[in-house]
Amino acid sequence: MINEINIALIGQRFMGRAHANAYRQVRAFFAPPLVPRLRLACGRDEAALAEFARRFGWEEHTTDWHDAVTRDDIDLVDICVSNDLHAEIVIQAAQAGKAVFCEKPLGRDLAEARRMLAAVEEAEVPHMICFNYRFFPAIRLAKKLIDDGAIGEVRQFHALYLQDWGLDPGIPFTWRFDKERAGSGALGDTAVHVTDLARFLVGEIEEVVGDLPTFVHERPLPDGAGMGRVTVDDAALFLARFQHGASGVFETTRVATGRKNFMHLEVDGSRGSVHWNAEEPNVLWFYSLDDPKELRGFRRILATEPEHDYAKNWWPPGHTLGYEHSFVHAVYELLTAIAEGRNPAPSFHDGVRAQAVLEAVARSVKTRAWVPVEE
Amino acid sequence: MINEINIALIGQRFMGRAHANAYRQVRAFFAPPLVPRLRLACGRDEAALAEFARRFGWEEHTTDWHDAVTRDDIDLVDICVSNDLHAEIVIQAAQAGKAVFCEKPLGRDLAEARRMLAAVEEAEVPHMICFNYRFFPAIRLAKKLIDDGAIGEVRQFHALYLQDWGLDPGIPFTWRFDKERAGSGALGDTAVHVTDLARFLVGEIEEVVGDLPTFVHERPLPDGAGMGRVTVDDAALFLARFQHGASGVFETTRVATGRKNFMHLEVDGSRGSVHWNAEEPNVLWFYSLDDPKELRGFRRILATEPEHDYAKNWWPPGHTLGYEHSFVHAVYELLTAIAEGRNPAPSFHDGVRAQAVLEAVARSVKTRAWVPVEE
């Protein structure tokens, strides 16, 4: 007999759709030990929510997210809402004994993230943060190569995460531009992803120094009542030192004209290196000093072979996967861990650790100096 | 109130899964005017079929595909089985008044394809062939540019469709290597796709001359009882002349070591050109003589913007789609056309036209000379 897990999803926009899709796809392609049942969708816009629920097959929907944490027939609460609501929902869900799956960044700041971690630990509920980029087959291959020593000791890391959606000064003032609600701009939105990947692939970051420029200082209020003052960063740039001696360079921005979701990572080690770009997500580039000298070169590995994590569950080699598949893989790991009684990874610990780095970057902008990352 | 259409799917392997996925995804992301109801899955392996039905949500399943054409509660029969069964199923389904959606190639040869077309026309049922590559946003953009005259008059076309799954002589002898059941090898399997795209983008082909080499002549029988003789081609290569004067070069192969699903198309016109590759399916490359001379260059257009067909139904710009999405788009067009009382495109006419080209290639191999493509 098949065990089900009852999901309540809060949020129905970009991330809500990505998560809803993941629950539906994972049961078709992965046969997880716990089958997700799409029980309750929560959102604020009743009409849109009804349509969302109908399309994705949610059994019920509600405009009051508290239902998700108070109803007995919910096992897992999935949080895809604006950053200012993460903590409140997570804490109530945890206290109600629900497993929680939360979008990044965990909280608006480190203190908030820590409260969230404390809550899930105290409640002893499973907790996972949705760092979905960890779950691309090519990134998993990179991780495996690094862990196996294939590139030796890591010395340099860089990440460029370039988007351009923030370019247009006519883009309305939403919660994303409001520090009160978002916590930060590119820092919490995009730098958090590459910070997590840096930790995943290389290790803990010890010290940082950064810059958080804002280029567009006012944006029109959505209701037409004048302009809202942008209180977050348009770009987050920082240097880092890792605990084990590697150096890192990070650039994330919303104003790199022409770049849509260009996330480029490179890890340079003493015996080899890897690089990856989210615009060609099925490919890992790998260079090894073990190759004969005249034949050395970056290998373009199309990570769609049965040997690559997750790939064989989808299509034959060479038939590419896209962005959304990373969420399916994340949900597969979430469900598998819960079924096996383990806490999933990445957990809220990882959310806190990433946020400690971002917090240090923000502090360094105030002190204008290198600052240590809090333990 | 929402109208449903009851689907029976025959076949549960690669293509069966791609189609099943498409029916499920189209209702989540596209809200088609007819909502597909996954009524009946047919396949030969009972255990695998039950699992397939459970995973993808088919209400019923059966190992007798005749149910799909005889049951009254089926509106659309979708054929994802070996080529030798296409004609029989299509003809029975048409006679039973079902809409039909058939995988490529339409038949094993031109005569068979024509019988199938005659059947659906006589029965006056909607018919579509699954040339899914037409439905990548980047290919649709190419089509639009060409139709709008953006590249002028087309002069050269080439298509390379390179795979390597046929390399290993140890791969068992399946129906794909048996002319009796498959009709042909790379010709009907992969050349048919680029032939359709050539017709879609450039126009009708008038004459061809080709080569159909086989490199691995025997393969082990799956039951271990010796070797089976390969009676199909490992590669299909041909030159073509289009009716409106363009020249074409086609190479498709199963033995291009290292190439997984490398489908490269280029259309060169008198004012510009486009090229596209299935390994980077979200990108269209476009060159235009209208650009200032010193700024001319191929533009790498990431066809993930709201302006690009289908893209806005999925994710924000730059968040890539994969292979499977082309099927979702195909199914969306299928359902929309049926709802609107139009026959979908590409239809069995397109299937027959493509097959006429392949047939001409095969004839040219016998005559060792250019041959006209039958009308």
Next chain:
Amino acid sequence: MINEINIALIGQRFMGRAHANAYRQVRAFFAPPLVPRLRLACGRDEAALAEFARRFGWEEHTTDWHDAVTRDDIDLVDICVSNDLHAEIVIQAAQAGKAVFCEKPLGRDLAEARRMLAAVEEAEVPHMICFNYRFFPAIRLAKKLIDDGAIGEVRQFHALYLQDWGLDPGIPFTWRFDKERAGSGALGDTAVHVTDLARFLVGEIEEVVGDLPTFVHERPLPDGAGMGRVTVDDAALFLARFQHGASGVFETTRVATGRKNFMHLEVDGSRGSVHWNAEEPNVLWFYSLDDPKELRGFRRILATEPEHDYAKNWWPPGHTLGYEHSFVHAVYELLTAIAEGRNPAPSFHDGVRAQAVLEAVARSVKTRAWVPVEE
């Protein structure tokens, strides 16, 4: 003491400059056993020739090319003129006992090429044809890999050689558009290069079938006196079978809008494959089944390492070479072979063999059928 070889160069345009540059650069970077002395430059435009001679350091210049073959103080005659003059000059030079270095195609047709070969053989003078693409370090590496068996038995070869300089109908009618003087169009100009590379990398071609379309049928005469009728092909497309069983596809064209000097080659073997593109000439892509399965991928080998032919004579690794360097390497091989008493490679034999293929393509256009390549 240093031995010199006295060069007479006939032609001062594109190829004349490429060869003149090669003689000057080879002595700076390669220290060949015979040092080229730039003795005599021949051309028709006196003023331009004087300037050419001054710039490149030719000791003397003349508008009468016969001087090159009659003067005793010339050792090597280098022919960079229109195709209709190749035979006459080569034959006279050979009869005068000069070594000859001739641009491609050897003659306007196979018969002419054979007469040229007969002349140099009878005169027992060193002879080389300038198939400069053989001398890119990355192509040499490809050759070495293939010869060493690194890609196994070759099965498929394709070459795309795409240019667009013939697009504009306003381009004046020069000798290149006149069959009488050029022999052919893209066939002899660009297809000849990839035909030679196919022979170099894969082996002899046995049979071909092709197409030689012309898209622009008239072009303005340079003197303004009306239009000249184009009697050559704008594109040369053909299929080939190699003696050892491989299949080939060739497309060369002057009307591929946006393509400047895009020469793409791919050799697919039973154990691996290589590909190369002249727009990124320092890079060879190599795929090998010997790599572990999950790490297989095309390696982007930057052939600028000391291990790569010619590379260490130039710059440190990663400092790229361009188009012109291939001529320097060709001249180095020419001078070395002469110094060592060997005939250089590629010789006029290679010129004749390539031309036999082109001739067969042209014949196939008349017979509209596959034709054997003459021995």
Next chain:
Amino acid sequence: MINEINIALIGQRFMGRAHANAYRQVRAFFAPPLVPRLRLACGRDEAALAEFARRFGWEEHTTDWHDAVTRDDIDLVDICVSNDLHAEIVIQAAQAGKAVFCEKPLGRDLAEARRMLAAVEEAEVPHMICFNYRFFPAIRLAKKLIDDGAIGEVRQFHALYLQDWGLDPGIPFTWRFDKERAGSGALGDTAVHVTDLARFLVGEIEEVVGDLPTFVHERPLPDGAGMGRVTVDDAALFLARFQHGASGVFETTRVATGRKNFMHLEVDGSRGSVHWNAEEPNVLWFYSLDDPKELRGFRRILATEPEHDYAKNWWPPGHTLGYEHSFVHAVYELLTAIAEGRNPAPSFHDGVRAQAVLEAVARSVKTRAWVPVEE
């Protein structure tokens, strides 16, 4: 009649060869108003120097560089030696009234660079620093686009300059690893190039904060007498703020395994952006918001057209140039400026400005905080 300029070159290794080649090539391909005469080559290794002089055509050679500055028949002194000799030679050459052309970095530190600038200004001699990357046609096109406002107001800049020659701990201890002689490591060697390009393309840098890690702390002495202590950086990483508000990220390193001379630049503006990579030096990528929305994409501009600076002096479109050509263009500008009585660009002012940035980076490593760049 043609005016000549008499050159003395000091240094015969990598840079000496690049400069010698430039003088020879510029007269063949560019017809500069002052024709360089290769008068005197200076170097320490007599045998190698004699060979160098013979190959490149230097009329005389000497192991005493003082000859270059004391002889009356020298007009221009070109300095391609280790950094510790730059100042002494430049100052003596200037005092002797010679024009000077100096490799980068100008001095070992800012103070030394300033003394050099003062000397050439006091002596009123022409002075140029060899920031050769400014002279790639694609970089010139980028400069033109930016200056013309094609990308709007610049907001983000990043430069990655990745090499791996410093990886191997067995590489001997040369002057490049000795702060006393080199001044710094990657900072003065490679960061200086991208710092200059940042200034050239974007403008002055106001503030920086950086990191200068060393990974290999000891290297074998060339004489076998033990190990030398490395006192310079293996990598130079920094963040920058430009005067006009843009933000910059810089990574240069000698330990990025697999990267040979990977210099990637990106300039993101409010209306468009450009990027460029030294491994594909003929290509500029350009994105513009002026393109129609559905056709936006980075254009791959092959800067080999007659419209592109310097390109028409070489080969037809698509026939690529390599690394060395940038030096030919630099020398062309040097000779032209001198002939026209202007000081060439980039001048020692540019050398000092770049060095002020590097000096600030080095200071920031000590203070561990952002520091202003000295005026």
